[in-house]
Amino acid sequence: MLSGKRNSASALHILSLLLLFLHCQASSHNYHFVVKEATYTRLCSTKEILTVNGKFPGPVLQAHKGDTIYVNVHNNGRYNITIHWHGVKQPRYPWSDGPEYITQCPIQPGHKFKQKIIFSEEEGTIWWHAHSDWSRATVYGAIIVYPKRGASYPFPQPHEEVPIILGNSSS
Numbered sequence: 001m002l003s004g005k006r007n008s009a010s011a012l013h014i015l016s017l018l019l020l021f022l023h024c025q026a027s028s029h030n031y032h033f034v035v036k037e038a039t040y041t042r043l044c045s046t047k048e049i050l051t052v053n054g055k056f057p058g059p060v061l062q063a064h065k066g067d068t069i070y071v072n073v074h075n076n077g078r079y080n081i082t083i084h085w086h087g088v089k090q091p092r093y094p095w096s097d098g099p100e101y102i103t104q105c106p107i108q109p110g111h112k113f114k115q116k117i118i119f120s121e122e123e124g125t126i127w128w129h130a131h132s133d134w135s136r137a138t139v140y141g142a143i144i145v146y147p148k149r150g151a152s153y154p155f156p157q158p159h160e161e162v163p164i165i166l167g168n169s170s171s
């Protein structure tokens with residue numbers, strides 16, 4: 001009786017761990033990008049710049065080759081914006097690829113748009129950036145596409161990886 005209880009308790013424990021694991025897996029495929037102005041200081045100069053989530057450079061997207069991820073873009077800025085996933089082929093799905101008035105309408109201030117990103121053949125580090133007017137000057141970040149789940153790196157697995165993004169914050 002006692003061991004039966006203990007068994008069901010551990011089964012419940014395993015189930016909750018599994019649910020937690022599934023939840024973490026799923027949440028890593030949904031990102032929220034809040035486009036907003038933020039105060040930014042570099043080299044003793046402070047200014048308001050347009051950012052994603054108040055970060056400059058913006059957040060790093062991480063996926064595995066073969067993954068599909070979703071980015072919910074909320075435009076809390078004052079201007080229309082689109083976000084482009086640079087170097088991602090988006091096979092048969094250009095509808096959330098970014099170029100304004102070509103594959104999608106811009107996201108207007110106060111509106112949001114869920115963008116689907118399909119990683120088919122890409123592997124390595126690429127980037128995302130705003131695809132509307134001057135907003136691309138500060139709205140960008142890295143996309144890291146790891147090898148397919150279960151596959152190994154095409155080179156010895158690095159000890160550590162640090163994305164380096166070159167940009168010009170003075171514009």
Ligand SMILES: *[C@@H]1O[C@H](CO)[C@@H](O)[C@H](O)[C@H]1NC(C)=O
Nearest residue numbers: 079080081105106107108109
């Ligand atoms: C913003 O986007 C909307 C919808 O596409 C468009 O009607 C409007 O002209 C755009 N505004 C500017 C300033 O480009």
